[in-house]
Amino acid sequence: MSWENNVRKVIPYVPGEQPTGDVIKLNTNENPYPPSPRVKKVLAEFDIDTLRKYPDVYGGTLQAKLSEVYGIDKDKVFVGVGSDDVLATAFLTFFNSDKPIIFPDVTYSFYDVWADLYNIPYEVIPLKDDFRIDREDYIRDNGGIVIPNPNAPTGALKSVEDLEYIISNNSDSIVIIDEAYIDFGGKSVLPLIDKYDNLLVVQTFSKSRSMAGVRIGMAFGCKALIKYLNDVKFSINSYTINKLTEAAGTAALEDEAYFKETVAKVIATRERVKPILKQLGFDFPDSASNFVFATHDTVPAEEIFTSLKERGIYVRWWNKPRISNHLRISIGADEEMDELINALKEITTR
C-alpha cells in the first residue's frame, strides 16, 4: 500500500468519553438543562419541503438573529459547526506566518492539534504556578495568539483590561479570544472588536446555550477578518450550517430569558459546590466557567477519576505534565453534584 506514504498522519484530538446509559456525565462541560422549549416547537412545525434546497451560506436567520441579539453588524458575524469548526478555520486562515503562534501550555487541548495539522509553528507559554496567565508573557514576537477566557481546563478568568493590553500590543498579529465559557460569569471582550481590527472573538452554543448536540459556534470580528474567514470557509465547504441547525439556533436565541435562567442555575450550583469541595480537601483556581479544575491534598487525581468512574460518575482527567493531579469536573444539576459530593466523601476519607 504505497499510497500510505502520501497520507497525512496525525495524532488526533481525543474527545471526552460519551458514555450512554445511567451515568452522571460531568466530563465534557455540557449543560445539565435542555435548550429552550422554542427549539421543540420550531422542529415540530418545520417545513421539510425546504430541505431539498441548499441552505444559506452564511447561516441565514441564525446569523441575522446573532447580529440582533449581540448588537453586532451581520458582516461581523461568522457562523460555524461548533466553535471547533470556527477555530480550525481561523487557524488555517490567519496563522500563516513563519513565526510561531503562542498560547498557554495548559489550555484547550485542540490548539496544538490544529497547529500540527496545518503545519503552523507554535510555542506554548507556561501558566504561572497558580495557573494564571501573565499578560506580559504575550508581549513578544509571534505569528498569532490564542487565549481562552476563561481558560480551560483551569476555569480562571482574565480581565478585559489585561486582554486589551495583549490585543493592543500585538497589532501585527491576529489575537483569538476563545470565549467558550464566558457566559458563566466572565466579561466578554466583544465590545473591543470595533476598536481592534486584529481581534477575533469565538463563542459557542455548546455550553451556556445547552446545544452541544446541534453544533453551533460563532466568531465576531471586524468586517475584513470575517470576510477572510468566509473566503477560506467557502473554499472548503460553502454550506456548513444546515437548515435544521439554522432553525433550532434561531429559536434558541429568541428565548434569552430562558438562557439567562439556566445559566444562573449553573452558576448558583457552582457557587454552592465550591466551599463543599474545599471542605473535602480540594483546591482549585476560582472558576468563572461551568467546571472546576481541582486537585486533592491527599488522594491522587487518577485514583479519584477511576473510583468515580466505577460509581458511574464521569469527570475528565488528563495524563499530561503539570495537570496529571487535577480533575476537571463539569457543573451538573444539583442532584448530580450531590451524588458527586457523596462519592467524593467516600473516596477521599477511606
Add this chain to the structure above:
Amino acid sequence: MSWENNVRKVIPYVPGEQPTGDVIKLNTNENPYPPSPRVKKVLAEFDIDTLRKYPDVYGGTLQAKLSEVYGIDKDKVFVGVGSDDVLATAFLTFFNSDKPIIFPDVTYSFYDVWADLYNIPYEVIPLKDDFRIDREDYIRDNGGIVIPNPNAPTGALKSVEDLEYIISNNSDSIVIIDEAYIDFGGKSVLPLIDKYDNLLVVQTFSKSRSMAGVRIGMAFGCKALIKYLNDVKFSINSYTINKLTEAAGTAALEDEAYFKETVAKVIATRERVKPILKQLGFDFPDSASNFVFATHDTVPAEEIFTSLKERGIYVRWWNKPRISNHLRISIGADEEMDELINALKEITTR
C-alpha cells in the same frame, strides 16, 4: 494591518445562486421532490433534551443505517457535512505527494479550489472533444486521482469496467470516485472497495435523497482509508454530524421505497425532456444524472442564460474555457420543465 500579510488568501468556490421567491430554480441540481414524510415525523417527535449533549463522533444511527442499507461494514463508512466536507477532508488526508493529482479539465469546480487551498499540486486532463473521459489518460504518474461519475457538469457516465481499469492501474495512488449523481441511472463502483484498498467512493444526500438542506455526505472505502480519514477529521472537528442531521438522515434511509419512487420520477422527466431539447436545437452528452449540459446550435449560452433569468428561470452558466457556450440545466418537476421548454422555445426562435 500587517497581520494581513499572514492571511491565507484564496479564490473561493462560487456556489450557484440561491434566489428566493417565486422562481424556477434549475441551477444547483436540487431535487424537485421533498424528503420522505418520515423526516417530518422524526423532527416532530424529537426529544430536545438530548441536544444538550455532544453527538456521536461517527454519525451514530446515521452511520449504522448507511452500513445496513448499503450492506457495508460500519468501519468502512465515513459521514460528513455534505460531500464537499467529505471530499475536502479526503484531499487533505490523502493528497500529500509531490506529484500532481489529476482530474478532468471540465469537472466539478471545487476540485482545484481544494487543491489550491491545501497547496496540492494538480494537473487537469482534458476531456475528449465529445466531453468523454478516456481511461488511458489516467494511466500515468500521479499523486492521486479524482473522477466524478457521472461527471459534472457534463452528465456523462463511465462504465464500472473503465473505472476499475483506472483504479487497478493506480495501486500506489488513492482514487476518489465522486458519485454525487450515481443514483440517477449509473452503476456504482461501491462493490470494488473490497477489492481495491486505494478506492474511496463518495456519495451525497443532496441530490437523489432530496436533502441538500441537511448536509450529509458519505465516503466508503477499506478500513484503513476510513481510519485515516477519521483521524484527520478528528483533528479538525470531532463532532460534525449534529443530532438533528443524524435523526433526519436515518429517517430518510428508512424509506427506500420513497427514495426509489422520487428518483424514478426525476429520471422519467429527464428522458421526456431530452428529445424536446434536441428538437429545439440543443445538443448535449447523454445524461445519467439529474441535469443536462446543453449547447444550442444558434443562440449563445450566455444569451439563453440571461433571457431565462429575466423570466425567473435559473440555470447554471460558467464563463470558462471549453464550456462557455453550454448551460447546465437541472431536472426539475414536470411543470417546471414545461415552463422551461416554453421559455426556451421563445428564446431560441425569436
